[in-house]
Amino acid sequence: MKPARIIVICVAAVAAIGLALVVRAMGSPSKIPTAVATAAVVPTRPMAKVLVAAKDLQPGQRLTEGDLDWKDWPVDEVNPAFITDGSVPVPAAGAPAAPADKPEGAVASVTRAATDLATGGAKADYIGSVVREPILAGEPIVGRKIVRAGDSGYMAAYLEPGMRAMAIRVTVETAAGGFILPGDRVDVLLTRETNLANAGEGAGDRSKFASSTVMQNVKVLAIDQSTRAGDDEQAVVGATATLELGPRDTEALALAKSEGELSLVLRSYADTGGPSGRVAPPARQSTPVRVFRGGAPEVVVVQ
Numbered sequence: 571m572k573p574a575r576i577i578v579i580c581v582a583a584v585a586a587i588g589l590a591l592v593v594r595a596m597g598s599p600s601k602i603p604t605a606v607a608t609a610a611v612v613p614t615r616p617m618a619k620v621l622v623a624a625k626d627l628q629p630g631q632r633l634t635e636g637d638l639d640w641k642d643w644p645v646d647e648v649n650p651a652f653i654t655d656g657s658v659p660v661p662a663a664g665a666p667a668a669p670a671d672k673p674e675g676a677v678a679s680v681t682r683a684a685t686d687l688a689t690g691g692a693k694a695d696y697i698g699s700v701v702r703e704p705i706l707a708g709e710p711i712v713g714r715k716i717v718r719a720g721d722s723g724y725m726a727a728y729l730e731p732g733m734r735a736m737a738i739r740v741t742v743e744t745a746a747g748g749f750i751l752p753g754d755r756v757d758v759l760l761t762r763e764t765n766l767a768n769a770g771e772g773a774g775d776r777s778k779f780a781s782s783t784v785m786q787n788v789k790v791l792a793i794d795q796s797t798r799a800g801d802d803e804q805a806v807v808g809a810t811a812t813l814e815l816g817p818r819d820t821e822a823l824a825l826a827k828s829e830g831e832l833s834l835v836l837r838s839y840a841d842t843g844g845p846s847g848r849v850a851p852p853a854r855q856s857t858p859v860r861v862f863r864g865g866a867p868e869v870v871v872v873q
Contacts, residue, residue, distance in 0.1 A: 617642045618660055620710050621653040621693060627705040630731060638693050638711065651712045655692050698798065700727040719797060728791065729814065735791055736820050737810045744833040748805040750790060752797050755842040758785035758813070758823065762830030784826045787837060787846040789814040815847070822848040 620643040627637060640655060648660045696711065696718065703715040717727040725735055738758075742748050750756060761781045791797060794808035811834060815823060826832060861868045 616645045616658060618645045618648050618658040619643070619655040620648060621655075621696070622708050622710050623705045625707045627701045629701050629703060630727065630729070631701045632728070633697055633699045633701065633716065635693070635697055638696065640693070641708065641710075643710075649710070649712075651714075652710045653692060653696070653712075700724060702727050724797070725791065725812075728797065732816070733814050734817055734820050735812050736815055736823060737812045738823070738827060738832050739809060740811045740832075740834060741809075742807055744831065745793075745808075745811060746834060746836040748807040750793070750811070750834055750836050751799040751803070751806055752790055752792050753799075754790050755787050755837045755846075756790055756813075757783050757835040757837060758788065758826070759833040759835055760784045760826045760830050761833065782851070783835075783849050784832075785813075785815070785819065785823060785847065786849050787842060787844050788819075789846075790834075819847045 619640045622639055622641045624637055624639040627633070631637075643652070645658055645660060648654065650660070652660075654660055696716065699716045699718045701715065702717050702723070705711065705715055717724045729735055746756075759781060760783075761779060764778050764780050790811055791814050792812040793806045794810055796806060796808070799806055813823075823832075
């Protein structure tokens with residue numbers, strides 16, 4: 571047999587063996603694609619942003635931005651009472667869970683972030699609220715455990731434990747020209763009329779006025795129904811001022827209201843660390859009175 575024919579036969583045999591191996595490899599199942607396909611079948615749970623407490627919150631505490639935080643929460647486990655940021659639809663009570671939506675697009679994400687940056691988002695609506703019941707760190711914020719400004723019961727929740735709220739009538743003149751704002755500290759001044767009988771020739775009954783401080787360093791809770799002054803407000807003119815007082819202080823202030831006119835005296839921020847409440851009445855001064863008995867004058871000291 572010629573050498574050229576032998577070479578052709580060998581090449582054909584090698585090609586046949588290689589073709590058989592390729593066909594065999596193509597016919598066997600591949601493990602890698604199967605693993606990828608299996609992983610793709612696993613469903614992902616849609617998540618929502620729920621407003622939670624960033625730390626333990628106590629009753630009477632006013633919420634600040636640092637007290638609140640957003641936490642990822644499975645949509646199918648979100649209670650309708652929870653507060654969400656609105657980025658993911660949450661089914662109402664008794665409604666079936668909606669199928670997972672497609673991921674939020676880049677344009678929608680940027681738009682929502684810009685809106686939250688300008689308005690503060692849903693979290694800003696609850697800053698300044700007062701805690702009604704204890705809330706643990708990581709616990710979702712619900713409406714029944716907080717009182718938002720303007721809601722019924724806000725003043726009762728805002729009061730410090732053991733304190734009372736009492737309102738008095740004020741005017742521009744008796745409220746420092748309207749520069750007393752909610753949250754300021756004031757003294758309460760009483761001006762009353764006194765009638766002193768001065769005996770003597772040509773002397774009769776004359777009306778005199780006396781002033782005294784009955785309350786010191788008390789907190790102003792509200793002017794009329796406003797518990798917070800606007801960001802650009804420097805003065806608030808109202809007809810009533812609500813003060814935070816102790817139980818016994820309310821009795822003293824009620825008595826002072828019936829004796830004369832009350833005025834509020836604004837205190838400096840640097841002078842709010844002293845005692846708060848009623849002021850002890852000053853010692854009564856002795857007043858000499860001349861009494862005539864049988865034509866003979868006699869001086870009597872009246873305490």
